[in-house]
Amino acid sequence: MNNNVFRMGVLAAALAAAMATTAGFAAAVSPTGNPARMNLTALQGQPSFDRFIVTYRQGSSERTNRAAAVQNVGAALNRAGLVRAGRSVAGAPASVSVRYQRKLAVGADLLRTSRPLDRSEAAALIRQLSTDPAVAYVVPDVLRHRVRDVPASKLLQPQTVTPNDTYYAKYQWNLKAPDGAVTTEGHANLGGTNVNNAWDLSDGTGVVIAVLDTGITTHVDVDTSLGDAGYDFIEDSLVSGRATDGRVPGGWDTGDWTTEEPWLTECTDADHPPEDSSWHGTHVASTAGAELTNNAVGMAGIAHGAKILPVRVLGHCGGYDSDINDAIVWAAGGHVDGVPDNTHPAKVINLSLGGAGNCPASDPAAQAVAAANALGAVVVVSAGNENIDASQASPASCPGVITVASTGITSRRAFYSNYGSAVEIAAPGGGVYENDASSGTQVNDGFIWQALNSGTTTPVPDDDSYGGYAGTSQASPHVTGTVALMQSARLAAGMALMTPAEVLATLQQTAHAPSVAPPANRGIGAGIVDANAAMRAAIGEDGGPGEAVVLTNGVTLAGQSGSAASSTVYTLVVPAGAMALSLRTYGGSGNVSLYAKVGAAGSASDYGYKSTRPGNSESVVVARPAAGTWYVTVVGETAFAGVSVLGSFRAPH
Template structure:
């Protein structure tokens, strides 16, 4: 049996780097920092007719959509938008009116305007809405998109692709050890995620991974068992492609093409040309674990015995923040009005999507992620493909996420990958060109290969095609699948699941140092699935006898290996005014965990200090009397480090 690879660009949000710079400039300095509203997602050439408003608890507006409309109508008046005006093109524009949309699961509400507003009009309206004392926060309800991946050319594939387990050995460099061993195509593999060794410890059984994307299609090598249990969260008929507004059961992907009316005229431009259906969700879900493994067909998925729950949030032209935030809460097991409760709550949520804007804890996406974290779900997101700082993108910059950059087979940062302090770690996403350079010859080992659908618009049933793509949206499911392996390994051994914070801590502590030094910050290093699963199994155990710290006496020349945990104790008397615990000097990278009464771990600590390098500090005012433990963890190997604990005794 032979298969064809469909080669085509996936739908994307990413635009040229120069255009992203213009988007940064469009956000005024006070927009993000203002207490009540966030303008950072507004683009200079954008148009907006949906706004998410959070009302103060107890306000009359919060309980009454009619009063919400009145409040927004007053804001429109103050913003000068209730008069007929001339557009920049000289066309007469009717007065703007307000209407009520719906309530989100976070408790905020979508309000709409009768026409789309340009950037300046939208900013003026948001400022006026936020000036209402009844309003807590305002954000534009913007469209997010699947991160634009780069498709492998047809020339990189043999004319007849024969599905068999041997294709894992030939094509999936990304799942192998970064040992430097030559691949079937002759490239030295220093960028693999070491998943093959992790399979000796876990397979994902017992874990649900929600993939919030375009949905999923049937494929001979893809497990779609939970597709019917998923949901299509797209409320707008224009985006969903349905006749009517509203959500429907099932996580299926009916297609997201923009090559025909009405989407071609409304959603495409020089940066986003018309595209056939991307089937982005099928490719991402296959990497995370939906690709059937050890079945004698095709390729392999990471957490292949986990259950993958597809949730459609992206359609023609993308998907709104309001729908995505509802879907995050629903995926984690939270309630969303109008939708039956999820009977398969996810422990891992994959978001290979995004767009411009700086995300704060008060924004709808930030609130939804916090609620998912509270339910124990780890939210993994793509950093973006704009070769830019990830802090300018959402949800990559949202608090509570695991944000993933992309690297290639050499371990070099992929030239397109976003970077910066918002990024937590990197994972294989594909470097496209020989040597992971930014141009040149495209090579087979420059891509991540997985199942795809061959339909140009609507899906082909039970397809058997595969495709290679490169992008941070491909790196992200490598991390999501590994998180599922970590939690499944603990479940199989009768251990409690790790908290989202503990998962991130282990991912970063076990990340491999790139062989090629990164040109920009990409977090702790490259995902090492085997090391992460191994540490997850052994995490939370007690350490050996703690070393006693004398008050104000420095311990010098401390050293430890990557992932090591060394415990120290300082006994604090009654009435101490302040306790400080500090590390400094030497080389490497350490994290401090501090706890009272028992040794601190990544799952159980009173406070921690986690910065790049060895300079860490925890200061406590009026600490309780007793033994305080400080655990020094090697995020990398370290040596020559000093530790000092000091308290101010009572007079």
């Protein structure tokens, strides 16, 4: 059984080297460019680039005219010293030209140079483009990779399929309650997600989960009913493995091996050794919910009543940002030129992939996430497996995503897992070794077990293989499946679906603290996801926020209104170590009062803090707020309308 996977982008060179210019071009290159209009951090992740994503300003001719865009990049190439008059001198880099590729769903343009540029040449071009008034933002089109997970030894693999999901009892500690119950391996389970108790009320029915990965393969224990409804977004023929460039219908995994030409030469190096096909998407999708459950075969999936929409964005060599970003928009129900609209829009999207570089709000990846969020889709992302701060990884650092770190059966942060302020929550990804140590002997309950495929290159049809992986790739679908359970429960209760911000707040409010706390400088968010608590909180049970309005740190909620004597409750999750909490109402008409309390809704007779000035400008400021859920009750002293509510704090470092 194949368990190899690609490495997430690794730091291949210092950023200073990536930003340097060659001596021959130095005189023509702007020394700094415009930092607000470019992102050079992703240049760390690979040695050369021939694709660039340029966002042109609204109203510029380049925004709507392909020829103007090509001319614009050509001029930047010339300023960077990459266009050489006459014949090239022997041994010198060839002169560079540019051609137009396509318009992305977020409105940016993809352009391709006639030859790959090394890091310094790419940096020079990006800097020159960033100085052009027509350019709003420019980034290289980076090849992302599925997170490099740790494969379980073949000695640990299940050998035969037995009735009644028997493998669930032995292998799937991750879906059980973190109550210390001893596993068949003799280990106390303190890291599970309590999915088994959530199944009493929800199985994900009515929700579509999109898994953006290598695609999916047919398997006796996997629901692939939306396989044809998915899409293969890989445009480049080298990456897709097809004879010609272009995207095709169907989310099927045709293999991503790199042990043969042309991929052996084009895709492999010290950081990305030759590997058999990974079938990564099948494993990830199975964890989220594709694995058939209670069917007397194999394993169980989290939201097994949901439908899994497979979207292929990773192939041989990985997958380009430009394809991944389009796929995010499409999966959520947005339009992508040249692709039929998605007939099964997803309400939760899983991305178990990534690479080097940060992702500010102006980045096309962040814009794609924002578009998906606006369509109501929650985007869940792996934090990465480099044991670094996730702020250095993309899309883990994109605003609007839920970034997931990995923990093991003891609840300890997995030794490989990325961490830091960019991480919102943690979930089981597997600790690999006994007691979640960083080395030693592999154990069954050090991995996440699901369906796989036994093919080394192309897939074996209707396979019956299973395998274990450990990584943040496995952690993120636990959160993805939990979100589907939450939304499904609300649908069953006749309630509106939660917004992405409400989902995140509820996940964080109900997460359980790890028994083995991470160091202060290795944070893993609010704790470990608790599927049962989150699902019940989503429908107002067990002390959850119910119909409270969820606030997001620093995000104004405008247009609030109410009648005289009305009472509206808002919640804001404040992490440990946060400073300068501010709870405010302002603007609009009428008169309101504000009552704040930690842990439960307050009122005029029961509050921790209050502000009752005439009018709508109310404010509570707490220098060192207690960690937990803060409830903000806004009471209409008279009828009010157009009021803004804002909760903000300074996040811990």
